[in-house]
Amino acid sequence: MTNPTDRPLGVALIGYAFMGRAHSQAWRSVAAAFDVPAVERRVIVGRDEQAVAQAAERLGWQEHATDWREVIAREDVDIVDICTPGFLHEEIAIAALAAGKHVLCEKPLANDTAGAERMAAAARVAGQRGQVAALGFTYRRVPALALAQQMCAQGKLGTIRQVRASYLQDWLVDEDAPMTWRLRQETAGSGALGDIASHAIDQVQHLTGQQVTTVRGRLATMVPERPGESGPEAVTVDDAAWATLELSGGALASVEVSRMATGAKNQLRLELYGTDGALRFDLENPNELWYLDATAPIAQQGFTRVLVTEPEHPYLEGWWPQGHVLGWENAFTNQARDLLLAIRDGDPTGFTPTFEDGLALQRVLDAVIASDAADGATVSL
Template sequence: MSQEPGNKGPLGVAMIGYAFMGKAHSNAWRNVASYFDVPAFEQKILVGRDAAAVSEAAAKYGWNETATDWRSVLGRDDIHIVDICAPGWMHAEIAIAALEAGKHVLLEKPLANTLAEAEAITAAGQAARTRGVQSMVGFNYRRVPALGLAKELIAEGRLGTVRQVRAAYLQDWLADESAPMTWRLTKDTAGSGALGDIASHAIDQVLFLLDDQVTEVSGRLQTFVRRRPGAQGLEDVTVDDAAWATLTLASGVVASVEASRVATGRKNSLQLEVYGDKGAIMFDLENLNELRFLDATAPAREQGFRRILVSEPEHPYLDAWWPQGHIIGWEHTFTHEVRDFLLAIDGGTEPSPSFEDGLEVQRILNAVEESAAAKSSTIQLTPAARPAATTTEGA
C-alpha cells in the first residue's frame, strides 16, 4: 500500500531502469536528503532486465536490492514510490500498474509514446489521486533555478505583455551519419525522435514559463539520415532527426519551437527567449546558472541585456547549496525534482508537473506530427480543463 500523508515512517523507493536516466535519478535519490529537509526514505530496489548489469548498477548507485521483474516489486508492502526511468514504450503498462497497486509514481518524460497511452496514464493518475496516491512527470528543466527565476520575472510583469517566444533544443549526437542505431531511432520503441525526446522539454518550458495553453499548432519533421549501422547491417531510421513547430497560445502569444539531434556543434543547448513589450529574457542550458534580462523601461542609453548569475540564496532552490557565486550543475535539477516530489507526498499535495501537464505536451506533440504529415496544415487544439493544484516548487 502507499504511504499515507503525514506518516513519518520511511518511504520505500523502487526504480525501474538504470541507464542514462536511471543514473541521473539515482544520483538525486542518493543526495537529496543531504541538502534538503525531506521525509525519510530508503533506496530499496533497482529493477532491470539484465541481472548482472542491474546488480553492478545498484552497487554503484546506492540501491539495497535488485530485481529483474518490475511486476514483483509492485506487490511489496515496503515499496511506496516507483520511479520509472524505462524507455517510453514501457511507460503506460508500468505506470498504470504501479498506480493501481497504490504506489506514488514519478515518470520520466515524455509521458508516453502515443496520445492514447498518455490519456490512459493520466486517467489512472486521476483515479489514484482520489485515494491519496500522487504522480508526477519528470520535466526536470522546470527545476533549473535560472528558469524558476525567469518564471517569477514573467509572473511579476517585468516583461510586460509577452508577445513571442523562441524555444530551441539542439544536440549533435546524430550529426555523424555513421552514428549507430539505438532504440531511440525506432518508432516502435521511441515513439518519435527529436520531437518527443527534446522538443517535449522545449514545449513544456513554453507552457511552464507563461502558464498558458496552446490552441493552434503547425509543424514539420525531417529525417536527414534514413539508414544507420546496426546489428543487422544498415537499418532504417523510423523517427525524425529534427522538428519545427509554430504554436499559438490562448493569450495570443506565438512561440516557435525547434529541436534537432543533428545540429553540429550543439551538445545540449536548450535556448529560451521570451519577448514582452517591457522587457525580455534569454537562457541557454549550456550556461544554466545564467539568465539574461533586459528592462525595456529603462532609458534607451542604459538598455541592454544584463547577466544575472543565478546563485543567490534568494533564487529558487539555491539556499540549500553553496555560497553565492558557486554554481551548480545539470544533475541538480533531478535532486530538486525528487525533493519536490517527496514534499508533495509528505504533505498530501499534488506535485507539479502533473500527468495532466504531461498529457498537454503529448497533445501538442501529436498535433505537430499530424501537421507534418498533412504538410503545412494547422491543427486546432481545444484547451483542456486545468484542475487547481497545490505545488511545492522552488521554495
C-alpha cells in the same frame, strides 16, 4: 494510500541506464540538500540480471530485481520512479498507481495521446486516494528557469508577445552512429520531437503561463538508415523538428529541435519578448539568466546577466554559497525534493507537471506529427 510514519519512504527505480543514473544521484543527495522526508533506495530494476546487479552496487541501491511487477507489489516500496524507454511508461505507471504507489515518470508521458489519456485517467483515480503522479520535466527545476518563470508570472515582461525556443544536439551527426531504441518508432514514439521538443514546448507553456492552441509543424529524418546488429536498419523517427505555435494568451512561439546540429552538445535556448522586458537562457550556461527591463530609460536599457546562485533564488537554500555554480544533475535533486514535499503534504497536485499536463503536451506533439503529415497545415487543439 497512507504514508509510513515509522520508516523512510522506499524508492524503486525502474531502469538503470542514462536516466537511471541521474535519478539515482538525486535520491542519494536529496535528504542531504533539503529538509524532506527520509528516503531509502530500496531496489533498482532492469531486465539484464548481471547489468542491473552491477548498477545496484555502483549506484547505491540496497537490492536489484528483474521483475518490476513483483517490485511494485512490495510493502516496503512507496515511490516508483520510471526511467524506461517511453513505450514502457504506460503499463508500469498504471500498475504502480493501482498498487497504491506514488509515481515519478520520465518525460514524455507516453508515446502517443491514447496512452497518455489512459495514464492521466489512472492518475486522477489515484489522486483521490492521495497519491502523487509526477512527470519528470526536470528543466523546470533548473534555478535560472524557475526564476524566469517567477519573473514572467510577476509581470516583469508585461504582455509576452513572442517566444523562441530551440534545443539542439549533435550526437547523431555521424552517419555511422549505431541504431538505438531512440531511433525506432515502436519504442521511442518519435525522435527529436518527443525527446527534446517536449522539453522546449513544456518550457514555452510553463514560462508564459499560456497553452498551445494551434500548431504548424515539419519533421525531417536526415539519416534514413543506421548500422544495426544485423546490418543496416531503417530509422523510423525524426532527426529534427520545427513548429510554429499559437498560444492561448496571444503569444506566438517558434520551436526548432535537432539531434543533427554539429557542435551543439545540449543547447536548450529560450528567448521571451514582452511589452515591458525580455529574457534569455541557454542551458549550456545553466546558472545565467539574461534580463532586459524595457521600462527603464532607453539610455540605460540593455540585457543584464543574473547569476542565479543567491540564497534568495529558487532551490538555492539547499546548495552552495553565492557564485558556487550548480550543474545539470542538481535539477534532478530539486525535482526529488518537490516530489517528497508533495507526498509529505498529502497533496496529489502539489507537484507539477502532473500527468494531466503530460497529456496536454502529448496532444501538442501529436499535432506536430499530424501537421507534418498534412504538409505543414495548421492543426487546432
